[in-house]
Amino acid sequence: MVKKIICFGEMLWDVFPKESIAGGAPMNVALHFQHLGLDVKMISKVGNDKQGRKLLSITEKYGLNHDLIQIDKDFPTGSVLIDNQDKENIKYEIVKPVAWDHIQWSEEIDKAAKNVDAIVFGSLAARSEESMTTLFKLLESPALKILDINLRPPFYTADLLDRLMTKADILKINEDELTLLANFYDLPNQIEAALEKLSELFSFELVCITLGSKGAAIYQDGEFINHPGYPVEVQDTVGSGDAFLAGFISKYLSKESPEKILDFACALGALVATFNGGTPQYKLEDIEAIKSI
Numbered sequence: 031m032v033k034k035i036i037c038f039g040e041m042l043w044d045v046f047p048k049e050s051i052a053g054g055a056p057m058n059v060a061l062h063f064q065h066l067g068l069d070v071k072m073i074s075k076v077g078n079d080k081q082g083r084k085l086l087s088i089t090e091k092y093g094l095n096h097d098l099i100q101i102d103k104d105f106p107t108g109s110v111l112i113d114n115q116d117k118e119n120i121k122y123e124i125v126k127p128v129a130w131d132h133i134q135w136s137e138e139i140d141k142a143a144k145n146v147d148a149i150v151f152g153s154l155a156a157r158s159e160e161s162m163t164t165l166f167k168l169l170e171s172p173a174l175k176i177l178d179i180n181l182r183p184p185f186y187t188a189d190l191l192d193r194l195m196t197k198a199d200i201l202k203i204n205e206d207e208l209t210l211l212a213n214f215y216d217l218p219n220q221i222e223a224a225l226e227k228l229s230e231l232f233s234f235e236l237v238c239i240t241l242g243s244k245g246a247a248i249y250q251d252g253e254f255i256n257h258p259g260y261p262v263e264v265q266d267t268v269g270s271g272d273a274f275l276a277g278f279i280s281k282y283l284s285k286e287s288p289e290k291i292l293d294f295a296c297a298l299g300a301l302v303a304t305f306n307g308g309t310p311q312y313k314l315e316d317i318e319a320i321k322s323i
Contacts, residue, residue: 032067032068032069033068033069033147033148033280033283033284034068034069034070034071034145034146034147034148035060035063035068035069035070035071035146035147035148035149035150035279035283036070036071036072036073036098036142036143036146036148036149036150036168036173037056037057037059037060037063037070037071037072037073037149037150037151038056038072038073038074038133038149038150038151038155038165038168039054039055039056039057039073039074039130039151039152039154039155040054040055040056040057040074040108040130040152040154040155041054041056041057041072041074041075041076041085041089041099041107041108041130042054042057042085042107042108042109042110042128042130043081043085043107043108043109043110044109044110044112045109045110045111045112046112047112047113047115050109051268051307051308052084052085052088052089052309053110053268053269053308054074054108054130055152055154055178055180055271055272056072056074056150056151056152056155056178057072057074057089058269058272058273058308058309059150059178059272059275059276060072060089060094060150061089061092061094061309062272062273062275062276062277062298062302062309063276063279063280064092064093064094065092065276065311065312066276066277066280066314068280068283070094070095071095071097071098071142071146072089072094072095072096072098072099073098073099073133073139073142073164073168074098074099074100074130074133075099075100075101075102075129075130075132075133075134075161076099076100076101076102076107076108076129076130077101077102077105077106077107077128077129078101078102078103079106079107081106081107081109082101082106082107082129085107086099092309097138097142098136098138098139098142100129100133100134100136101129102129102132104132105127105128105129105131105132106125106128106129107128107129108124108125108128108129108130109125109128110122110123110124110125111123111125124154124182124185126157126158127158130155130161131157131158131160131161132158132160132161133155133160133161133164133165134160134164135163135164135167139164139168143168143170143171143173144171146171146173147173147174147283148173148174148175148176148279148283149168149169149171149173149174149175149176150176150178150275150279151165151168151169151175151176151177151178151194152177152178152179152180153177153179153180153181153182153185153186153190153191153194154180154182154185154186156186156190156194157185157186162190166193166197169197174199174200174283175197175198175199175200176198176199176200176201176202176275176279177194177195177197177198177200177201177202178202178272178275179191179194179195179201179202179203179207179211180207181206181207181210188214191211191214195228195231195232195234196232198232198234199234199235199236200234200235200236200237200238200279200282201228201232201234201236201237201238202237202238202239202240202275202278203237203238203239203240204239204240204241204242204271205239205240205241205242208221208224208225208239211224211228212224215227215228215231221239221247222247222249222254225237225239225247225249225254226249226252226254228249229249235250236248236249236250236282237249237250238278240271240274240299241256241259243259243261244258244259245257245258245259245292245296246259246274246292246295246296246299247292248288248291248292250288253288255288255289255292256292257289257292257293257296259296259299259300260296260297260300260320260321261300262300262301262303262304262320263304264303264304265303265304265305265306268306268307268308269302269307269308269309270299270300270302270303270308271299272308272309273298273299273301273302273308274295274296274298274299275295276298277294277295277297277298277299277317278291278292278294278295280294281294281295293321294317297317297318297320297321298317298320300320301316301317301320
């Protein structure tokens with residue numbers, strides 16, 4: 031049976047000086063789930079504006095279900111203003127308030143939450159009271175809950191992270207995020223020990239960390255399993271982590287072994303890094319081809 035997944039959070043435009051690119055981690059993850067053949071729905075909100083309509087048009091081409099994407103009459107579609115003139119010090123502004131700050135609970139969301147296998151969410155969409163309230167209501171669902179923590183200063187607090195991680199069954203972080211969490215929770219310097227302590231603090235089924243060019247690792251049931259990743263000629267790394275997460279969760283829901291889960295997720299993340307943009311079109315056989323390079 032095809033697994034049903036909900037992704038909750040931001041849909042937006044990354045606005046560079048010369049172009050705008052559709053993005054938002056939850057939306058990227060949803061589009062990759064769609065590629066992988068899962069039954070995915072996106073809970074978000076866009077403005078009743080040209081940019082919102084364009085986002086819906088783009089995601090429609092991928093086949094993404096729009097039933098739970100709301101339209102806001104008062105607030106614009108989300109955007110991130112990016113200044114990349116200094117490649118070593120890229121500056122960005124996550125515009126606020128925008129439509130996805132005002133995701134409202136609805137009968138449609140309530141119905142979907144009762145009939146779903148997994149929910150993927152992050153910390154950024156909880157920066158506003160309205161969307162945060164909707165998110166925590168959604169997290170009352172008995173579904174598997176995956177927190178892609180996605181820390182974006184200044185839009186989180188220790189209290190918010192506590193609340194989000196308490197609700198999660200699986201935590202996905204990167205090295206920088208582990209460093210930030212280490213400061214909050216006095217974690218050990220060694221990665222394996224840090225993940226073990228996080229698991230104990232929040233009773234996670236599993237903690238996954240992405241390590242950039244060094245691959246990824248998971249801590250589960252007292253075991254630490256890592257994968258070196260796949261070396262590829264990188265075009266850009268935008269969306270690679272989102273692709274990794276989609277691949278990871280798809281195999282986890284299929285009850286694959288930790289080794290196979292990591293292998294597939296690392297291959298998909300590497301594949302996406304060979305393209306420009308975070309949600310390129312690809313075929314399943316392209317993922318397998320990465321492993322033979």
